[in-house]
Amino acid sequence: MKKRSNEPLLWILFSAGGTVAALLLPIHLLLFGFAFALGWLNGPGYDRLIEILRHPLTRVYLLVLCSLPLFHWAHRFRYTLYDGLQIKHLNELINTFCYGGAVVGTAIAIYLLWSIP
């Protein structure tokens, strides 16, 4: 019996990441990148943000928000490089860069989110 590949796991992460990115990234970018930064809306002040951030659920939420979309990017970008630039022969390098990048981003997120006093 042939060993089944682990592509399903990568696809599951890609799908979950794509869904999280689709649902949440637009509003986050719209608010923090524009509405609050340019004063269109009165955004939460520093103290209020820290208060929200300290809540354990927020940390989990932000971990999901940061990690899964990175795995979505990793999978999609990998195939864009394979098919768009036709460099599939570099697949080991590409896979390390993409999925490795997502893992590193996740590690950074964990460190940042759980080292807040």
Next chain:
Amino acid sequence: MANRIELRVKRYHPENDQEPWFESYAVPLRKEWVILDALNYIKDHLDGSLTFRWSCRMGVCGSCGMDVNGVPKLACATFLTDCAPGPVRVEPLKNFPILRDLVVDISDFLVKLADAKPWIIRKVEKPLEEEYLQTPEQVDAYKQFSMCINCMLCYAACPVYGLDPLFSGPAAIALAQRYNMDSRDQGAGIRMDILSQHEGIWGCTFVGECTKVCPKHVDPAGAIQQYKVTSSIEWLKSLVLPRGAE
């Protein structure tokens, strides 16, 4: 309406040519004529050496697939008036080696089709006297995917198939799904072993062009995405259940 239309047909004679080249022909522009009629006119009256495949001339055999103005089409289903005023570029299906003129080498597709095992697989055969009964809902579950005529327009439209020799391709996967969804079939696990390998189905990036060009509305892109979901669920199950326990 003008009474002629120009066809620019790609020619390739392996005994003479290093590369394909284009030849122009002026054919009558008749309102009921399709590309296939134009090609037969060329062969009968203008150039008997023109080589192309065709059979039923009514969109059910899948023989006459070619690239018309860069888009994969059935020659018997593409009206000249829709391509007017022309010139109309007629080329062999993309992503396949060219054997001669508009005839391509489809052996890769046939290998991949066989890999998908497009037939009913039973673990236990029923005795001949017993029927396999199906409700209309059970037929509905796979009927759309059974409409495939193996015309390979989807392979010509799929950029991944053109770039990745390991990719099984839209029709093969859609046909695998057609049997997986058939209530009489018990071979889903066997097909999964073959197709769920690297690039079997995973090379698909859901471009969606295969579904757009399919003349029988099979929706191979949908079949492949559904297969990815099924594969993923099976993979998750295999984490908690020992292999072979189904």
Next chain:
Amino acid sequence: MLHPTEYVPKSYHPRVSTYWWLGRWAYAKFILREISSIFVAWVVVTTLLQVRALKAGPAAYAQFQAWLATPWVLVLNAISLFFVVFHAVTWFNLAPKAMVVRMRGKRLPAAAIAAPNYAAWVVVSATVLWILLRG
């Protein structure tokens, strides 16, 4: 492949151009959709930078906000906003293809699957907005 005759003609193998995706608008749109993932990653990066700034204190956060308002960041984020919305729309429109939902024997039309996704998008966005704006 079977070769019943001795003479095997050499078939012509066309090479796929590096710019195959410019050949048809459908392919170009596909590549744009795939490129959106880069901007998805960028938004994640800005979120991580935001968390880091919050951690570092009010002054650092104020600096971060000022950085967000600099012209090149604004342009980059405007492009990113377009791409993450493009990603969301294409994602919700394609989701029905992967999910076959049958009710009373008939398959639900694509819009019936896409609509709840869009609704969820609105509800989730409104919730985030509410959490951030209430004092």
